Amino acid sequence: MKALILAVGDEVLSGRVVNTNASFLAGELEKLGIETIKHITIGDNEKMLRSEVAEFINSDIDILITTGGLGPTHDDFTKEVICDIFNKEMELKDVAYQTLVNYFGDHFAKSNMKQAYFPVDSIVLPNPIGTAHGCIFEGLGKKVILLVGPPFENTLMFNLGVKPYLESLFEEKLLIKEYTIMGAGESKIEDYLSDFFKEYSDIAINPYASMGKIRYQITTKASNEARFIECNKKFEELMDPYIVSCNNEPIEEVVFKKLKELGYTISFTESLTGGMLASTLINVSGSSEVIKESLVTYSNEAKIKYLKVKEETIDKYNVASMEVSREMADGLYELTNSDVCISTTGIAGPTGGVDGKPVGLTCYTIKVKDKYLTKEKVFKGDRNQIRLRATMYILYELYKILKEI
Amino acid sequence: MKALILAVGDEVLSGRVVNTNASFLAGELEKLGIETIKHITIGDNEKMLRSEVAEFINSDIDILITTGGLGPTHDDFTKEVICDIFNKEMELKDVAYQTLVNYFGDHFAKSNMKQAYFPVDSIVLPNPIGTAHGCIFEGLGKKVILLVGPPFENTLMFNLGVKPYLESLFEEKLLIKEYTIMGAGESKIEDYLSDFFKEYSDIAINPYASMGKIRYQITTKASNEARFIECNKKFEELMDPYIVSCNNEPIEEVVFKKLKELGYTISFTESLTGGMLASTLINVSGSSEVIKESLVTYSNEAKIKYLKVKEETIDKYNVASMEVSREMADGLYELTNSDVCISTTGIAGPTGGVDGKPVGLTCYTIKVKDKYLTKEKVFKGDRNQIRLRATMYILYELYKILKEI
Numbered sequence: 001m002k003a004l005i006l007a008v009g010d011e012v013l014s015g016r017v018v019n020t021n022a023s024f025l026a027g028e029l030e031k032l033g034i035e036t037i038k039h040i041t042i043g044d045n046e047k048m049l050r051s052e053v054a055e056f057i058n059s060d061i062d063i064l065i066t067t068g069g070l071g072p073t074h075d076d077f078t079k080e081v082i083c084d085i086f087n088k089e090m091e092l093k094d095v096a097y098q099t100l101v102n103y104f105g106d107h108f109a110k111s112n113m114k115q116a117y118f119p120v121d122s123i124v125l126p127n128p129i130g131t132a133h134g135c136i137f138e139g140l141g142k143k144v145i146l147l148v149g150p151p152f153e154n155t156l157m158f159n160l161g162v163k164p165y166l167e168s169l170f171e172e173k174l175l176i177k178e179y180t181i182m183g184a185g186e187s188k189i190e191d192y193l194s195d196f197f198k199e200y201s202d203i204a205i206n207p208y209a210s211m212g213k214i215r216y217q218i219t220t221k222a223s224n225e226a227r228f229i230e231c232n233k234k235f236e237e238l239m240d241p242y243i244v245s246c247n248n249e250p251i252e253e254v255v256f257k258k259l260k261e262l263g264y265t266i267s268f269t270e271s272l273t274g275g276m277l278a279s280t281l282i283n284v285s286g287s288s289e290v291i292k293e294s295l296v297t298y299s300n301e302a303k304i305k306y307l308k309v310k311e312e313t314i315d316k317y318n319v320a321s322m323e324v325s326r327e328m329a330d331g332l333y334e335l336t337n338s339d340v341c342i343s344t345t346g347i348a349g350p351t352g353g354v355d356g357k358p359v360g361l362t363c364y365t366i367k368v369k370d371k372y373l374t375k376e377k378v379f380k381g382d383r384n385q386i387r388l389r390a391t392m393y394i395l396y397e398l399y400k401i402l403k404e405i
Numbered sequence: 406m407k408a409l410i411l412a413v414g415d416e417v418l419s420g421r422v423v424n425t426n427a428s429f430l431a432g433e434l435e436k437l438g439i440e441t442i443k444h445i446t447i448g449d450n451e452k453m454l455r456s457e458v459a460e461f462i463n464s465d466i467d468i469l470i471t472t473g474g475l476g477p478t479h480d481d482f483t484k485e486v487i488c489d490i491f492n493k494e495m496e497l498k499d500v501a502y503q504t505l506v507n508y509f510g511d512h513f514a515k516s517n518m519k520q521a522y523f524p525v526d527s528i529v530l531p532n533p534i535g536t537a538h539g540c541i542f543e544g545l546g547k548k549v550i551l552l553v554g555p556p557f558e559n560t561l562m563f564n565l566g567v568k569p570y571l572e573s574l575f576e577e578k579l580l581i582k583e584y585t586i587m588g589a590g591e592s593k594i595e596d597y598l599s600d601f602f603k604e605y606s607d608i609a610i611n612p613y614a615s616m617g618k619i620r621y622q623i624t625t626k627a628s629n630e631a632r633f634i635e636c637n638k639k640f641e642e643l644m645d646p647y648i649v650s651c652n653n654e655p656i657e658e659v660v661f662k663k664l665k666e667l668g669y670t671i672s673f674t675e676s677l678t679g680g681m682l683a684s685t686l687i688n689v690s691g692s693s694e695v696i697k698e699s700l701v702t703y704s705n706e707a708k709i710k711y712l713k714v715k716e717e718t719i720d721k722y723n724v725a726s727m728e729v730s731r732e733m734a735d736g737l738y739e740l741t742n743s744d745v746c747i748s749t750t751g752i753a754g755p756t757g758g759v760d761g762k763p764v765g766l767t768c769y770t771i772k773v774k775d776k777y778l779t780k781e782k783v784f785k786g787d788r789n790q791i792r793l794r795a796t797m798y799i800l801y802e803l804y805k806i807l808k809e810i
Contacts, residue, residue, distance in 0.1 A: 013441055015431030016613050019424055022446070026420030036418055038453070039446035041427070048443070208421055268701075274687030275680030278701040282679030283789050285755055293707035295700055296673075296683040302698035350690055384688050 001169070002061045003029050005039045006052055008078045009068035009149055013043040021067045021147075021154045027208070028158060031219060032166050033174055037061050044075040053085050057140055064142060065162075068149030070132040072112040079135070079146055080114070086139040088119035095124050096133045103131050125161035127153055136165055143169075173222040177232050180245045181214040182396040189214065189242070196238060200231045211385070212392030215248070244399055251395045252280050258402040259290040264339035264368075268294045269307060269332040271319075272346035272362055276391045293336055297328065303345075307331025320346045322363045322374045329365035329372070341367040342398065344390065346376075348383050362390040366398055373401060406574070407466045408434050410444045411457055413483050414473035414554055418448040426472045426552075426559045433563060435611070436581055436624060437571050442466050449480040458490050462545055469547060470567075473554030475537040477517045484540070484551055485519070491544040493524035500529050501538045508536050530566035532558055541570055548574075578627040582637050585650045586619040587801040594619065594647070601643060605636045616790070617797030620653070649804055656800045657685050663807040664695040669744035669773075673699045674712060674737040676724075677751035677767055681796045698741055702733065708750075712736025725751045727768045727779045734770035734777070746772040747799065751781075753788050767795040771803055778806060 005025050011017045019041060026036040038061075042048045049069075056064050069078030083090060097116040100108055118124050118135045125134035127148060134147045134157050145162055147154050167173070181189065186209045197205060204219040218235065220228045236243065245254050259266055268277045268291075278294040281287050295306055300319055303309040309327040317323040328343035342364065349359030358378055365374040375397075379389040410430050416422045424446060431441040443466075447453045454474075461469050474483030488495060502521040505513055523529050523540045530539035532553060539552045539562050550567055552559050572578070586594065591614045602610060609624040623640065625633045641648065650659050664671055673682045673696075683699040686692050700711055705724055708714040714732040722728040733748035747769065754764030763783055770779040780802075784794040 007444075012428075013431060013444065014435055014611075015428035015433075015441070016611070018428045019444070023417075023420035023423045026418060028420075030419055036420070037447075039412075039418065039424070039444070041444035042442075206419075206421070270680075273684070274692075275675075275683035275699060275701065278680035278703075279678070279684050279792075282701070282703060282753075283792065285753075285788055287679075288703055291679075291701075292704035293700070293702055293711065294680060295698070296680065296687070296696075297698055298683075298687060298693055299697035306698065348687075348690075383690055387684075387688065 001034045001063060002037050003034050003063040003065060004037055004056055004059075004061045006056075006064060006066045007039070007041040007068055007149075008044065008049060008066055009041075010043045010075075012041050012068065012149075020151050021149070024151070024155060025065055025067075025158065028163065029166075030204075030206070031174065031176055031217065032163070033170065033219075033221070034063065034166065044069065044077075046077060046081055049078065049081050050085065053082055057085075057142065062143060063145065065145045065147060067147050067154055070115070070134060070146060070148050072109065072115055072131070074111075079118070082144060082146065083119055083137075086119075086137070086144065088122070088137060088139065090117045091120050092116050093118045093124045093133075095126065099127070099133065100131055123161065123165065125157050127157055128160070129153055129156065134161070136162065175220050175222055175225060175228045177218045177228075178246065178248055179216045179218075179235065179239065179243050180248065180251075181216055181239060181242045182212065182244050182251060182392065183242050183400075186214055189239075193238065196234060200227070200234070203227060203231050205231075205235075212389050212396075213244075213251070241400070244396065251392065251399060252284050255395055255399050255402065256281060256284040256287055256290060258399065259340070260286075262339075262402065262405060264290065264402075265336075266291050266340040266342070267332055267336040267338040269297050269303075269328050269341070269343045270295070271298055271303070271328075272344045272348050273387050273391050273394075274298060274348075276387055277342065277344070277394065280391055280395065292338075295332065295335075303328060303331075306335060307343075308334065318357060320357055320361055320363055322365070322376055325363040325365040326372065326374050329367040329374075333367060339369060340398070341365075342394065344394065346390070348386050350383060360386045362386070362393075364390070364394050364397075366394070366401060368398075368401055368405070371401075373397065406439045406468060407442045408439050408468040408470060409442055409461055409464075409466045411461075411469060411471045412444070412446040412473055412554075413449065413454060413471055414446075415448045415480075417446050417473065417554075425556050426554070429556070429560060430470055430472075430552075430563065432613070433568065434571075435609075436579065436622065437568070438575065438579055438624070438626075439468065439571065449474065449482075451482060451486055454483065454486050455490065458487055462490075462547065467548060468550065470550045470552060472552045472559055475520070475539060475551060475553050477514065477520055477536070479516075484523070487549060487551065488524055488542075491524075491542070491549065493527070493542060493544065495522045496525050497521050498523045498529045498538075500531065504532070504538065505536055528566065528570065530562050532562055533565070534558055534561065539566070541567065580625050580627055580630060580633045582623045582633075583651065583653055584621045584623075584640065584644065584648050585653065585656075586621055586644060586647045587617065587649050587656060587797065588647050588805075591619055594644075598643065601639060605632070605639070608632060608636050610636075610640075617794050617801075618649075618656070646805065649801065656797065656804060657689050660800055660804050660807065661686060661689040661692055661695060663804065664745070665691075667744075667807065667810060669695065669807075670741075671696050671745040671747070672737055672741040672743040674702050674708075674733050674746070674748045675700070676703055676708070676733075677749045677753050678792050678796050678799075679703060679753075681792055682747065682749065682799060685796055685800065697743075700737065700740075708733060708736075711740060712748075713739065723762060725762050725766055725768055727770070727781055730768040730770045731777065731779050734772040734779075738772060744774060745803070746770075747803065749795065749799065751795070753791050755788060765791045767791070767798075769795075769799050769802075771799070771806060773803075773806055773810070776806075778802065 758764035
């Protein structure tokens with residue numbers, strides 16, 4: 001089955017809003033085994049909308065998914081125009097009307113009223129956080145899915161209403177497994193797995209890389225279950241040290257759960273990462289159970305004042321050194337008594353690099369109870385990328401240690 | 406003048422890569438007064454590429470900008486196919502050939518050689534950080550611009566080569582001014598400015614909103630200079646309390662410069678923001694001059710231990726209170742003696758909200774020398790958005806105070 005994704009809206013066309021809906025939808029369609037043929041973005045322009053829909057009707061593409069133009073203003077006409085082209089009779093749909101009443105009370109602007117009308121034979125797609133509903137209808141041998149534009153509402157609407165509908169179109173279910181991979185780059189892993197890819201060429205194995213991690217998705221049809229299980233097992237064997245989760249959980253969530261399970265507390269003393277490690281972990285709800293206090297010791301003075309790092313260690317080895325990171329972790333333990341004490345120091349750049357101490361150098365210590373891991377590693381990118389990559393990598397290293405306990 | 410932006414590449418079509426090039430290019434074209442008519446994304450599919458380019462040639466659109474497909478592999482054929490359609494004679498271009506030699510040495514793969522060939526009458530667009538060059542040529546009454554796909558290279562190539570070319574097409578230069586606005590939402594500001602927009606309807610005034618800030622761009626033709634100056638002056642008058650920069654500088658950079666200028670040091674003690682304020686400021690290169698130490702005091706114990714917050718204050722007012730934030734700032738000053746001491750406490754959610762203390766409640770104190778600002782404000786969004794919005798807003802509040810000194 002083939003799909004076309006059509007974004008309607010001046011704000012996307014003019015570049016004010018990045019079209020993340022298109023990539024989200026294309027990714028979801030791929031999981032369902034539906035091939036996206038094209039993305040198109042046009043403005044709030046009725047003539048162009050009519051022309052694109054006419055072209056779709058004359059094409060061999062099965063599904064049209066539109067995003068945007070379902071609001072109450074005169075610029076919002078995606079539904080009205082497309083239903084007109086498909087010659088659909090409209091009716092007031094209770095579920096949509098009720099949403100408007102709940103939101104605005106009994107008296108709402110006439111312009112909003114059109115948001116309650118949908119084709120008689122359509123499935124109305126609920127929007128739990130807005131007044132604009134979407135819909136699905138069939139006609140002229142095509143399937144048409146009208147979705148809202150705001151990405152958060154778009155995602156919800158797709159997951160709640162569209163996914164079940166599309167799944168029902170296939171007699172055969174798809175088997176899907178996702179792995180989050182950290183600790184190695186995409187090209188290195190693609191090389192490492194090249195024989196594996198050949199061996200399982202009958203199964204879709206797709207990487208989705210983002211800062212500091214790669215999500216691998218393994219997909220096949222239900223009839224291929226034995227091979228699917230075998231493929232997953234082999235993947236887990238090959239990638240064991242790099243797999244941090246099988247359900248899209250971010251590394252901070254995985255680390256938090258491990259710490260909680262062990263009853264461990266954690267503190268950071270951050271120079272290079274400057275609060276990013278603490279802030280990342282604190283983004284997990286409930287993290288107050290494991291992280292009680294943390295320090296940003298950016299200057300030498302702060303390292304000496306709070307952590308009792310020795311001036312001579314700084315003078316002898318440089319502040320960006322494993323020796324200083326070790327003393328920082330020790331000092332942090334003295335101060336906080338936390339089960340896990342992590343320190344970072346290094347050179348975030350763009351200046352400050354010297355021979356043997358390049359920009360991106362990150363020295364870190366992970367002290368868990370009385371065991372130490374002290375390492376240095378050079379991360380690439382601009383200042384922010386270096387700090388972000390270091391943060392992700394150190395959380396990954398911590399995860400590896402906690403996993404063994 | 407009208408433009409079409411055509412992305413070519415399976416990775417964009419499948420959603421693995423978000424098409425940020427399209428929004429960047431559309432935004433830049435708008436600044437130059439060029440109207441983007443449509444964005445299209447197709448895969449690495451020669452037949453579809455031919456069909457899209459043929460449609461472009463038959464349309465009233467003046468400029469085609471493609472992204473992607475300029476690499477060395479068999480999947481990269483954007484240039485070859487389009488030059489074939491436009492019947493362009495190709496030749497080896499020295500500047501491109503030299504890049505390949507510099508990168509690979511004298512002996513490089515035959516597949517790379519095609520990257521050195523361009524239409525005889527084309528402008529070759531340099532790529533300072535990759536081997537794939539772009540080009541500009543004219544033919545069949547159209548202008549064609551072929552750009553690389555990777556966003557960072559794409560941006561560089563546009564700024565270095567395409568912008569000057571497009572500017573040269575206009576006899577008249579454009580006047581552009583950009584303002585970064587913080588401290589108020591887009592709809593509030595749009596309402597507030599509605600008379601101003603009417604008064605200056607001959608001038609393009611466009612908002613670009615992102616997390617916690619809005620960039621306003623004012624654009625007009627050089628012949629309209631008197632009105633442009635008047636319009637900017639009026640905008641500055643109306644928006645004075647909200648303007649944080651006129652050159653796209655982020656708030657942390659503006660705050661850092663102010664602190665440095667005043668010779669002030671700064672420390673944070675962060676509960677709700679959990680290190681995000683320190684981490685954001687530390688992202689400015691050179692920030693070690695102003696931020697020496699900072700604390701993440703997430704638990705009540707940490708607030709008591711480091712900052713001498715009184716247990717009775719926590720019991721009486723709740724830890725998420727202005728009273729506790731005030732004691733935190735005082736304690737931070739005792740500990741660090743910093744000129745600026747900032748504290749945050751509150752309820753980041755998703756749970757923990759109670760009557761009168763909703764999720765999103767942020768209590769903060771900004772102590773500058775012996776002056777205090779203690780406030781509370783409720784931010785919306787998920788846990789991460791609340792923390793991010795609070796961070797941006799507090800930096801904005803600090804900026805307002807520093808500006809007056």
